Amino acid sequence: MNPKILILGPPGAGKGTQSERLADEFGVEHVTTGDALRANKEMDISDMDLEYDTPGEYMDQGDLVPDVVVDAMVEEALSDLDGFVLDGYPRNGDQAAALREMTDxxxxxxxxxxxxxLVERLTGRRVCEDCGANYHVEFNPPAEEGVCDKCGGDLYQREDDNEESVRNRLSVYHENTEPVLELYEDHDGYVEIDGDQTPDEVWDDVRSAVESNA
Structure with a gap:
């Protein structure tokens, strides 16, 4: 079985954690928008008649990469995969329409x-400045406070993980991405999962949903 899975939900819902487990369980690739952007920074987009000729130039300027470029990069990332779990895309209706053209x-x-x-989860997140490992002060603390279990690096709170930034990110999600959910409600494989459970309980529901629909 090589299922083609889309996982949606707000920041802090656990998409990354569950996507990794799905990739391991079903032997498919975990595709994120961030990974696609980083892997294709030098992609030639000069034929699109945009401000820059590569996605990397937008990223280096701190500008949002245009939808048409993100669409092309995701399509490239999915093109040679039999199965995948797609995480972080689509973020709006136009991207959802593009995805519909790319794959079933x-x-x-x-x-x-x-x-x-979500606010509690995101404001409690701590990240290792050396290896990037993620922890949580309450749900997944390191053995020694402030020190990464994996490499011994220092843990820090990302600037965008303070409460004001978190609530702003959630507001953007509600405004831009939440309407995307309605576009998929008629899909035969659409399943809502209660994410307010332990990660293992969520995983049980996620795995059952895939096994039942793929």
């Missing part, structure tokens, strides 16, 4: 988590 999805998973829980 087997399963659309939506992780549903209350907003206050």
């Amino acid at each position: 999805l087997d399963v659309v998973l939506v992780l549903d988590v209350p907003e206050d829980e």
Whole structure:
């Protein structure tokens, strides 16, 4: 079985954690928008008649990469895969329309988590400045406070993980990305998952949904 899975949900819902488990369990590739952007920074987009000729130039300037470029990069990332779990795309209706042209999805998973829980999860996140490993002060603390279990590096709170930034990110999600969910509600493999459970309980529901629909 090589399922084609789309996983949706707000920041902090656990998409990354569940995507990694899906990739391991079903032997498919975990594709994120960030990975696609980094892998294709030097992609030639000069024929698109845009401000820059490569995605990397937008990224270096701190500008948003245009939808048409992100679409092309995701299409490239998916083009030679039999199965995948797609995480972080589409973020709006135009991207959803582009994805529909690229591939047929087997399963659309939506992780549903209350907003206050999302804020608690995101503001408690700590990241290793050396290896990038993620921890949480309450749910997944390191053995020694402030020190990475994996490499011994220092842990820090990302600037965008303070409460004001987190609530702003959630507001952007509600405005731009939440409407995308409605576009998939008629999909035969659409399944809403209660993300306000332990990671293992969420995983049980996620795995069952894929096995039932793929």
